[in-house]
Amino acid sequence: MTSLCMYFQVHQPFRLRRFWPDDRSGFFRYFDERSNREIFERVAQKCYIPANRTLLESLEEHKGEFMFSLSITGTLLEQCELWGKDVLESFRQLAETGAVEILEETFYHSLSSLFEDKTEFVEEVKEHRKMVSDLLGVKPQVFRNTELLxxxxxxxxxxxxxxxxxxxxGADHMLEGRSPNVLYKAKNSGLPILFRNYKLSDDIGYRFSARWWEGYPLTAEKWASWAAGVKEDCINIFMDYETFGEHQWRETGIFDFMEKLPAEVLxxxxxFSTPVELTRKYSPVAEIDVGDFSTISWADMERDTSAWLGNDMQRRCFEEIKLLEPFVKKTEDPEILRIWKHLLTSDHYYYMCTKWLGDGDVHSYFSVHSTPFEAAVNFMAVLMDFKAQVFKKLNRMA
Incomplete structure (x- = not known):
């Protein structure tokens, strides 16, 4: 029997404010408290609360048969603690069912895995592990890197x-004709790899409400019949949680679709299986070799790092942030360190992307900036001011 593995990414960043030096200090000198709270509360009401309720009801209705996984970033959990205790409680209720596997990732949804020195990457993973344990009472067993990098x-x-x-x-250029619907293992480590079936995932995540699409309107029965056509080990359906109610509004019928899906699949x-269960049920069929200069992701048509590092603005900002690492850590100042880590969040670089058409629309969706150029200029203004604060602190310590 084929296993359907559904995974949802839950994330909101701390967006930068339109920066101009003033008398503010600390974290909210750089990050826009009002805008971040407004966006969080909007998405909570449109997505997190109703989606959690819908899925909790489905878990109860199909007890022992329906299950899925979530990866919740540390930045989103921080926002829940600040502005949405009820949202945090609803995620905790999902985790307590035992049918929802919580995955590990970097705390800050950051690009730290692209550093040459992976020390920061490991620190962020451990930081996320502690917060998930403290707030949700679980210890993740499977890893999901930022943007599937x-x-x-x-x-x-x-x-x-x-x-x-x-x-x-499950990038085509990497699989080279092989199926994403089986497990593979990583070169040099043998770690099992679960590849996303991007077609069936995007049928829900991107095309659900597209009237131009030949599959429109998409019903739970229709989608389940497509999935049933896959006669292999597993179908990995990975998508943003904000698909429900935010990217696909309630009026599209997305909640009704998700409510009916478990029964139609069964x-x-x-x-249904969770990622860790797939590793128990199936063995890898082949080794996959992805070198550091061929890093893949789930972003855009290229499925590489170009969504965040594809132009000179993005690369310059990223290099400047990396160069600050030893100086930031030398200060041993928790607030300075927190700011620097939040500046590693991938969304900041995503908003600077100059791709257009469909991908460009996705890049601008949650951005508070009118253009990628404005995003880059604002980030550099923040960075220059922050750098001055770092060296001021170091000079006081000398």
Missing amino acids: YNNTIAKIVSNLGYKAILTE KQDLE
Whole structure:
């Protein structure tokens, strides 16, 4: 019987404010408290609360048969603690069912795995592990990197940290005609890899309400019949949680679709599984070799790092942030360190992307900036001011 593995990414960043030096200090000198709270509360009401309620009801209705996984970033959990205790409680209720596997990732949804020195990456993973344990009472066993960024080195570090598998994108140029619907293993570590079936995932995540699409309107029965056509080990359906109610508004019927999906899937020759269960049920069929210069992700048509490092603005900002690391850590100042880590969040670089058409629309969706150029200029203004604060602190310590 084919296993259907559904995974949802839950994330909101701390966005930068339109920066101009003033008398503010600390974290909110750089990050926009009002805008971040407004966006969080909007998404909570449109997505998190109703989606959690819908899925909790489905778990109860199909007890022992329906299950899925969530990866919740540390930045989103921080926002829950600040502005949404009820949201945090609803995630805790999902975790307590035992049918929802919580995955590991970097605390800050950051690009730290792309550093040459992976020390920061490991620190952020451990920080996320502690927060998930403290707030949700679970210890993740499977790893999902920021934006599904993956290469052999990342897999080896994740394996050394004790995780049982890693998730990534079923990119055509990497699979080279092979199926994403079986497990593979990473070169040099043997870590099991779960590849996203991007077609069936995007049928829900991107095309659900597209009237131009030949599959419109998409019903739970229709989608389940498509999934049943996959006669292999597993179908990995990975998507943003904000698909429900935010990217696809309630009026599109997305909640009704998700409410009916478990029953329709179970009518087919399919069963639900979580990522860790897949590693118990199936063995890898082949080794996958992804070098550091061929890093893959689930972003855009290219499925590489170009969504965050594809132009000179993005690369310059990222290099400047990396260069600050030893100086920031030398201050041993918790607030300075917190600010620097939040500046590593991938969203800041994503908003600077100059791609257009469909991908460009996705890049601008949650941005508070009118253009990628404005995003880059604002980030650099923040960075220059922050750098001055770092060296001022170091001079006082000398």
